[in-house]
Amino acid sequence: MTAPPSAYKIVDIPEPYADVIKRHGVEGKFVEGEESPWVPFGDNAAIRHLAFDVRNNIYSNILWIKSPGVIGTHRHRGTVVMLCLEGSVRYLEYDWVAGPGDFIYETPGETHTLVTDHPDGVKLFGWLQGPIEFYDENANFLETLDVWWYINHYESYCREHNIPINKQLYL
Numbered sequence: 001m002t003a004p005p006s007a008y009k010i011v012d013i014p015e016p017y018a019d020v021i022k023r024h025g026v027e028g029k030f031v032e033g034e035e036s037p038w039v040p041f042g043d044n045a046a047i048r049h050l051a052f053d054v055r056n057n058i059y060s061n062i063l064w065i066k067s068p069g070v071i072g073t074h075r076h077r078g079t080v081v082m083l084c085l086e087g088s089v090r091y092l093e094y095d096w097v098a099g100p101g102d103f104i105y106e107t108p109g110e111t112h113t114l115v116t117d118h119p120d121g122v123k124l125f126g127w128l129q130g131p132i133e134f135y136d137e138n139a140n141f142l143e144t145l146d147v148w149w150y151i152n153h154y155e156s157y158c159r160e161h162n163i164p165i166n167k168q169l170y171l
């Protein structure tokens with residue numbers, strides 16, 4: 001294919017397993033950004049939750065660090081895909097700086113310390129899988145963040161602020 005089809009119409013394509021999909025398929029989701037609140041994450045950051053997949057321990061969100069700051073050293077046990085939307089971000093362990101449009105891919109076993117030096121901080125879209133283990137500045141284990149942590153973070157805030165739980169976030 002040199003170019004995708006361009007007919008401006010819905011095409012009823014054949015599907016031999018339509019019945020199976022109807023019985024077992026899961027509908028896709030749509031989340032309007034503004035519908036999901038910014039939930040505080042410490043004093044200088046907030047998380048806009050976008051998706052929770054409890055079967056695969058996957059969670060998606062936008063992490064917003066509002067001014068120059070640090071998200072402490074952590075270890076990934078899964079894979080992370082991130083896209084920088086605004087501002088800039090880097091890790092103390094690496095020599096690159098990500099700006100708007102830059103793509104970040106993190107793998108199980110990676111350990112690093114996230115920093116934004118940008119006056120406006122950073123907004124990072126993330127699609128994260130697996131546990132993240134956080135440590136303090138003396139290398140003492142603090143806490144594991146996983147899909148259950150993220151769901152609790154979202155739902156606790158909604159309960160406290162009388163915000164209805166958005167079912168679209170649960171894949």
Ligand SMILES: [Fe+2]
Pocket residue numbers: 074076080106112
């Ligand atoms: Fe990370």
